[in-house]
Amino acid sequence: MEELILKNAAKPSGPVKLKNGWTVEVDRELCIGAATCAALAPLSYALDEEAKAVIPQTIDEDELxxxxxxxxxxxxxxxxxxxxxxxKIYPK
Ligand code: SF4
Structure with missing residues (x-):
């Protein structure tokens, strides 16, 4: 398996700042590891060993x-x- 490089190792689930100034954060309390985020946007979301979504460095290469x-x-x-x-852009 390829090693996952996080956008912010100190805050695996964010908040992280995107180039355009947006911030993205995963609420680990809410996350149930459904992984649809990672399936849809694999550059931006991945699951850690606790099956919670984290934000890889490659989010910088992804489309908004x-x-x-x-x-x-x-x-x-x-x-x-x-x-x-x-x-807040999402959820409203
Ligand atoms: S893995 Fe992604 S889609 Fe699934 S609950 Fe967590 S944040 Fe939501």
Whole structure:
């Protein structure tokens, strides 16, 4: 298995800042390891050994649309995306 390089090793599930100023964070309490986020946006989301979603470094290479689609695919809305002003983009 390829080694997973996290975007922020100190905060595997974020919040992490994207190039455009958005922040992405996984609420580990909510995450149930359904993995639809990782299936839809494998550059942006992966599961750790506790089956909680973490954010790989490759999120920087992903399209915003895909990052957002991954968040929208989460059955428990555990992925929170904010704009550069801290305003929630998803979930609303
Ligand atoms: S889709 Fe949601 S519940 Fe499933 S792994 Fe991703 S963040 Fe966790």
């Amino acid at each position: 649309e895909t990052i957002l689609a991954g968040a929208k695919s989460c059955p428990v809305d555990a992925i929170i995306i904010r704009d550069q002003n801290g305003k």
